[in-house]
Each structure stands twice: as C-alpha cells, then as structure tokens.
Amino acid sequence: MIDETIEEIREMQTHSSSVVAVKAAQSLAELTERDYVTVEEFERDLERNVSALKRANPSHASLYNALQEVLNDVQGQTDDIDEARERTLSTIDRVVEKVETGKHRAAKNAAEMFEDGATFLTHDYSSTVMEAVELAVEDGADLRAYVTEARPRFLGRKFARELSDIDGVEPHLMVDGASGIFLPKCDRVVIGMDCIVDETLYNRVGTFPLVAAANEVGVPVTVVGSSAKLVDDGFRFENEIRSPSEVMLEPVEGIDIENPAYDATPVDLIDEVITDEGVVEY
Incomplete structure (x- = not known):
C-alpha cells in the first residue's frame, strides 16, 4: 500500500x-x-x-x-x-x-461568506472550496461561479462539472487567460491553497497572475484551507516540475518547455484566509 x-x-x-x-x-x-x-x-x-x-x-x-x-x-x-x-x-x-x-x-467557516446571489471566481480544484459552496447552497444561497480550466492538467474542468450537479449554482468555465475579462463581474475570488509559508501563498500555477489581476480591478481575494497548511517552521517548499508532455505532447527541437505545478503569491495581495480556526486578515 x-x-x-x-x-x-x-x-x-x-x-x-x-x-x-x-x-x-x-x-x-x-x-x-x-x-x-x-x-x-x-x-x-x-x-x-x-x-x-x-x-x-x-x-x-x-x-x-x-x-x-x-x-x-x-x-x-x-x-x-x-x-x-x-x-x-x-x-x-x-x-x-x-x-x-x-x-x-474550514469549509463551514467559508460557507458563511457566500451571500445569496453572489458571483465568485475560482481557480484549479479545491475540495474545501467545493464543500463550502455546497454548504452555502444548502443554507439557501444561489451562486454564480466562474471557473478557470487550470491548465495544463485542466483540474478546473472537474470543479465545473461538479458544480453543475449542484442545484443553485450557475457555473461558467473559461480558459485561464480570460479571468481578467470576467473578474469585474465577480464579488470575490475564492481559492484553495497548497500552503502558506513565510508570508507566501503557494498554490496551483496561475494563482499569482489571477490574484494580481483581482487586486488591480478591486476584487477581494479569499483563500480557504485547513490551518495545518499554515506553516511557521520545519518545512521548506519545493516546487514540483511536471512533465513537458502535459504542455506539448510531442517534443519540439529547440524549445525548453516549462511546466511548474505551483506559483508563489505574496500574502499582502490576499484579503483574508479562512481556516478551521477562523479568519486571518491581511
């Protein structure tokens, strides 16, 4: 095993x-x-x-x-x-x-931020965010969700499919690069996290440009996850470099294909982190 x-x-x-x-x-x-x-x-x-x-x-x-x-x-x-x-x-x-x-x-605490009729944008796949959405809908909220594909593994597609099974959620799937177009329609960005270490949020690649764009247009950013992912010491984050075949199936001579799994976002671009222990504001 x-x-x-x-x-x-x-x-x-x-x-x-x-x-x-x-x-x-x-x-x-x-x-x-x-x-x-x-x-x-x-x-x-x-x-x-x-x-x-x-x-x-x-x-x-x-x-x-x-x-x-x-x-x-x-x-x-x-x-x-x-x-x-x-x-x-x-x-x-x-x-x-x-x-x-x-x-x-953490999901229960995060569910309380979703107001009826709210529109949010999310990136990648977070089971904690998904549970928060389910709890909010059970409590009577109707929500609209914009979901990025989260290339190159397209985990956002999985998130959007699961949202489509929830009565009370209107999901919209889009390519990662379109987030800037739809951010002004959103009340907030809601994402999960891999971890927060040394004042840096590490999450699926594409998170940093999304959060930076949200800051530019004035859309608040909420990060959701267990407090176990907030690390003070003893852990050194190591980015994972994924296979080039996820980006391009057949290698092309003369091109170095970059495929990092995560990127780094300064926490001062984040409005709040909701965990099982409550809300941390930045």
Missing part, C-alpha cells in the same frame, strides 16, 4: 492536498502488519517510509505535517514492539481525524 500511495502521489492521481495527507498517513498502517524483531527496527522502517512518502511530493505542507506528527509521536516512546504498533495506529487515526476535521471546519 505504501508503494502504491507513493506512486499515486507522484502522479498526482490524488489532487487535494488534504486527501494526499490522509492517504499517506493511512498507508503507514501497513508497517504494523510486518514482522520486526525489535522496536528499533520498526522505528527505522517507519522513518524510512515517512521520508519516502514526503519525497513523493515535497510541495505539500499538510502531507509533511501529518507524516511528521506520526513519526514524532511513535519514535522513542516505547520499548515494546506491540505497543509501538498500537501507538502507530492510534496516532494515524488521530492525525487523519485532525486533517479531515480541519478541512470540514
């Missing part, structure tokens, strides 16, 4: 960073089923697999935090192998509950 999870994370088959963190933490339960002679042997294998899962996508802060918490709460805590196994499983359950609870609370 661990090897399959590593490959899934590398290939971005799981898009939500919260889901990535949960899958990675749960995969460590496989270690409790292996035979170990000593606790030290178990802990070495745990540390090795935690490192491998982190390396699968070093850009995900929530992945890093979840795995590090499991490792810290198990390593050096017991001399009994059975107790180490039990401690690992209970820690995994606690970490998973924390990630999922944080995500749901």
